[in-house]
Amino acid sequence: MSGVRVLAGTRKGAFILTSDGKREKWEICGPYFAGWEMYHIKGSPADPNRIYASQTSGWYGQQMQRSDDGGKTWEPVGNKFVYDGVTGTHQFYDGKPHPWEFKRTWHLEPSLTDPDTVYAGVEDAAIFRTTDGGKTWAEMPGLRNHSTGNRWQPGAGGMCLHTILLDPANPKRMFIAISAAGAFRTDDGGESWKPINKGLYSQYIPEPTAEVGHCVHRIAMHPSKPYVLFMQKHWDVMRSDDAGESWHEVSGNLPTDFGFVIDVHAHEPQTIYVVPIKSDGEHFPPEGKLRVYRSRTGGNEWEAMTKGLPQSDCYVNVLRDAMAVDSLDECGIYFGTTGGQIYASADAGDSWAPIVRDLPAVLSVEVQTLP
Amino acid sequence: MIRVLLPAHLRILAKADKEVELELGGPPTIGAVLDALEARYPVLCGALRDHATHQRRPFVRFFACEEDLSHEPADTLLPEAVVTGKEPFLVVGAIAGG
Numbered sequence: 077m078s079g080v081r082v083l084a085g086t087r088k089g090a091f092i093l094t095s096d097g098k099r100e101k102w103e104i105c106g107p108y109f110a111g112w113e114m115y116h117i118k119g120s121p122a123d124p125n126r127i128y129a130s131q132t133s134g135w136y137g138q139q140m141q142r143s144d145d146g147g148k149t150w151e152p153v154g155n156k157f158v159y160d161g162v163t164g165t166h167q168f169y170d171g172k173p174h175p176w177e178f179k180r181t182w183h184l185e186p187s188l189t190d191p192d193t194v195y196a197g198v199e200d201a202a203i204f205r206t207t208d209g210g211k212t213w214a215e216m217p218g219l220r221n222h223s224t225g226n227r228w229q230p231g232a233g234g235m236c237l238h239t240i241l242l243d244p245a246n247p248k249r250m251f252i253a254i255s256a257a258g259a260f261r262t263d264d265g266g267e268s269w270k271p272i273n274k275g276l277y278s279q280y281i282p283e284p285t286a287e288v289g290h291c292v293h294r295i296a297m298h299p300s301k302p303y304v305l306f307m308q309k310h311w312d313v314m315r316s317d318d319a320g321e322s323w324h325e326v327s328g329n330l331p332t333d334f335g336f337v338i339d340v341h342a343h344e345p346q347t348i349y350v351v352p353i354k355s356d357g358e359h360f361p362p363e364g365k366l367r368v369y370r371s372r373t374g375g376n377e378w379e380a381m382t383k384g385l386p387q388s389d390c391y392v393n394v395l396r397d398a399m400a401v402d403s404l405d406e407c408g409i410y411f412g413t414t415g416g417q418i419y420a421s422a423d424a425g426d427s428w429a430p431i432v433r434d435l436p437a438v439l440s441v442e443v444q445t446l447p
Numbered sequence: 448m449i450r451v452l453l454p455a456h457l458r459i460l461a462k463a464d465k466e467v468e469l470e471l472g473g474p475p476t477i478g479a480v481l482d483a484l485e486a487r488y489p490v491l492c493g494a495l496r497d498h499a500t501h502q503r504r505p506f507v508r509f510f511a512c513e514e515d516l517s518h519e520p521a522d523t524l525l526p527e528a529v530v531t532g533k534e535p536f537l538v539v540g541a542i543a544g545g
Binding site for chain 1: 454456457460490492493494495497498499504506507540541
C-alpha cells in the first residue's frame with residue numbers, strides 16, 4: 077500500500093512523520109539534529125530515499141546533511157557556500173551598499189531527474205548548485221550579478237532566496253523568488269535571469285510597480301501547467317498565465333491577502349490553497365481562527381476550510397515553506413505552524429487534523445508520496 | 448599534545464569525544480589548533496571560522512587558562528600549560544539566543 081512521508085524542519089531539529097495511504101495513524105521520528113534550525117528538508121523526485129537537509133545555527137553556521145535511506149541515517153556533506161568572484165553590494169536596511177554575506181540555506185530543490193543535483197537558495201540571496209550529491213556547491217552567479225542586484229534589499233527575515241521552481245517541461249527554465257527583490261526566471265539553465273514582476277504593486281516601496289524590490293513570499297506551480305504561476309506576496313495573492321511575464325491579482329474574497337504559503341492541488345491545477353494571516357505586524361490568523369482558504373477556480377473565489385482547525389484563540393503563523401501536498405488519489409494537504417502543530421487533510425482540504433501538536437516552531441514541511 | 452574541549456553540538460556533529468587530542472606539526476598557535484581540528488574533523492570547517500575569510504564565527508569563543516583568546520590573532524602562541532597538555536583549549540558556544 078502506498079504511503080506518505082512528511083519531512084518537517086523546525087527551529088530545534090528535524091522530524092519525519094510517516095503514514096500509510098489512509099493517513100490516519102502517524103509514526104513520528106526525531107528530533108534529528110536536535111537544537112539546530114532545520115530550514116528545509118526535501119527528497120529527490122528521482123530517488124525518494126535520497127533526502128537533503130539544510131541545518132543551520134546562529135553559533136556554528138551552515139551544515140548540509142544527506143540521507144540515502146529515506147531519513148533513517150544521515151551524513152554531513154559539503155557546507156562551503158562561497159560566492160563566485162567579486163561579491164559586490166546590495167542595499168542594506170539603512171539604504172547603504174552592503175556586501176553580500178552568506179548566512180544560511182533557506183531552500184533546497186532537488187533535480188527532477190538526477191538525485192545528485194540539487195539547487196540551493198541562500199541568504200544573502202543567491203542560488204547554488206551541487207552535481208555531486210552535496211559534496212561541493214557552486215554558485216550560479218548570473219542571478220546575483222543581475223544588473224538590478226545592487227538594488228535588492230533584505231526583508232525583515234533577511235535577504236533570502238526562498239523559492240525555486242523547476243519547469244518539468246523545460247529543463248532550462250526555472251523560477252526563483254527573493255525577499256525583497258521579487259521573482260526571476262531563467263530560460264537558459266541559470267546563465268541569465270530576468271525579473272518577472274510586471275503587474276505586482278507594492279505600496280511599501282517608493283515606486284510600487286518597480287522592476288525589483290517586491291517582497292514575494294512564495295510561488296507555486298502545477299507541474300502539468302508550468303506557465304501558470306501562483307504567488308503569495310507580502311500583500312496580494314497573484315497569478316500569472318504566461319510564465320511570469322505578467323501578473324494579475326486573484327485575492328478576491330480573502331479576509332486578508334497577506335500570508336506566506338501558497339500551494340496547488342496535486343491533480344487539479346486550478347485548485348490552490350493559502351492561509352491568510354493578519355498583517356502588518358501581527359502575523360497571526362484573523363480573529364484567532366486558523367483557516368485554509370481554497371480556490372477551485374485558480375483564484376478570486378475562495379472558500380474557508382475550517383473543519384478540524386482551531387476556530388478560536390489561535391495565534392500561530394504559517395511560514396512560507398511550511399505547506400505541501402501529496403499526490404495520492406485523494407490529494408493530501410499539509411501545513412506546519414509556529415506553534416509546533418502540523419495539520420493534515422486527507423480530503424483535499426475539506427477536513428483537517430493535527431498529526432503532531434507540540435513540535436518546536438515549524439519552518440518547513442515537505443511531503444513524499446511513497447509507492 | 449594539545450587537549451581541545453568541544454561544545455556539545457559540535458561533538459555530536461563531528462562524532463567526536465568531548466576531549467580531542469591533537470598533535471601540532473609547527474608552532475603551537477591558535478590558528479594551528481584550529482587547522483588541526485578541521486583537518487581531523489572536516490565537518491567542522493565553517494563551523495568555527497568562516498570558510499572564505501577564516502574569521503572566527505561571532506558566537507564561537509576560545510578560552511584557555513582562564514583567559515579569553517577569542518580576539519587574539521591566529522598566530523598567537525598558546526599558553527605553555529595548553530602546549531604541555533596540562534590545561535585544555537576550550538571551544539565555547541557563546542551564551543546567546545533561545
